[in-house]
Amino acid sequence: MSNSTEYPGPIQYIVDNPDKTFGTWLMGGIGDFVLTGAIISMTAEYWTRYSKTDTSTYKSLVLVTLVLNLLKTMQTAGILWHKLIVGFGDYYSAAASPWYSTIVPLTSELLCLIAQLFFALRLYRMMGGLRLLLIPLGSTLAMGLAGNIALTIQVYQISSVESLASFNRTCIVALVGVMSADLTITLASSYYLWSSKTGFKRTDNLIGRLLHLTWITATLPAISALLNLVTYITLSPAGDSTFIAFNIISPKLYSVAMLYTLNTRQRLMSNDSSYVTNSRSRDGRGANLTREPVQFTDGRHHVNTTASVKFATPSGFDSTDSPGKSGGFREASFDRSREDGV
Known part of the structure; x- marks a missing residue:
C-alpha cells in the first residue's frame, strides 16, 4: 500500500482499492462484451424471422440499435484500454477522463431511451392512446434525458475523479427519471392487460403470456437501474465506483429486452394464431x-x-x-x- 501522502485523497483511494475502482470498470466491460454478443445474435434471429414481414420502421430501429450498441462497446473498450493499459501504474493518468469517457451518461441514455420509446409505443398501440399517461410518462422520459445531458456536460468539465461527488444531484435526477419511466410503462402495460381479461380460457392464456413477457423483459433492466442508483448514492461518496459496472451494462439490458420482445412475437402467437371453432355444441344443437x-x-x-x-x-x-x-x-x-x- 502506498503512503497516503503521495496522492490526493480520491486518487489514493484508487491506489488502495483497485478492486472497487478499476475492478468495477473491468467487470462492467466484460458484461458489456457478453451482452453485445447476445445483441448481435438476437439481431440475426430477428432478421431471419421478420426481415420480410416487418415494416421498415422496425427494421431500421433494430439496425440503429445494433450500430449504437457496437459503438457503445467500442467506447467501453477504449475506456478500459486507457485506464488499464495506457494508465497502468500511472494513477493520475488512469484517473483522468478522456473525452469518450465523459460522454458515457449520454450514450447510455440514448440506448435506454430508444428501448423505452419502443415500449411506450407498444403501450400506445395496446391502449389506443396514452390518455392520462401522457403527462407522467412524458415527464419521466424528459427527466431522464435532461438529467443525463446535464450530467454529460458536468462530467465533460472535470478532468479527474477528484470531482466525482460534485454532480450528485444531477446523477440522481437522471437515474430516477429513467427508473420512473420504466415503472410507469410496466405498471400501465400490466394494468391494461390484466383488465382486458375476458373470462375465455384461450384469450386469457394469451393475455397471461403477454403479462409474463412484460415483466420478464422489465425485470433485469429495472434491477440494474436500481442497483446503479443505490450503489451511487451509498458507495460513491467514499470513492467506490461499483455503480459504474451497472451503468455500463444497463443500456445493453434495455436493448436485449427490446429485441427479445420483438423476437418473441412469432412464438407467442404460435399456439393461439388460428383456432377452429366447433360448429356444434356437445348436446348436438346448432x-x-x-x-x-x-x-x-x-x-x-x-x-x-x-x-x-x-x-x-x-x-x-x-x-x-x-x-x-x-x-x-x-x-x-x-x-x-x-x-x-x-
Missing part, C-alpha cells in the same frame, strides 16, 4: 358462427393488423349468459388474417 373485429398489432406491414375473432354460439343461446354458464358454448379464437397476407 351453433351460430359470428365474427367480431379485435385490434392486434405486432409491427408487421400495414400496422393496422385487425384480426377476426370467431365466436360460436348455440342456437337459442341468450347473449346475456356468462361465458361459463351451463348450456352455453362461447369460445374465442384468433384468426390471423392480415392485410399483409401473413
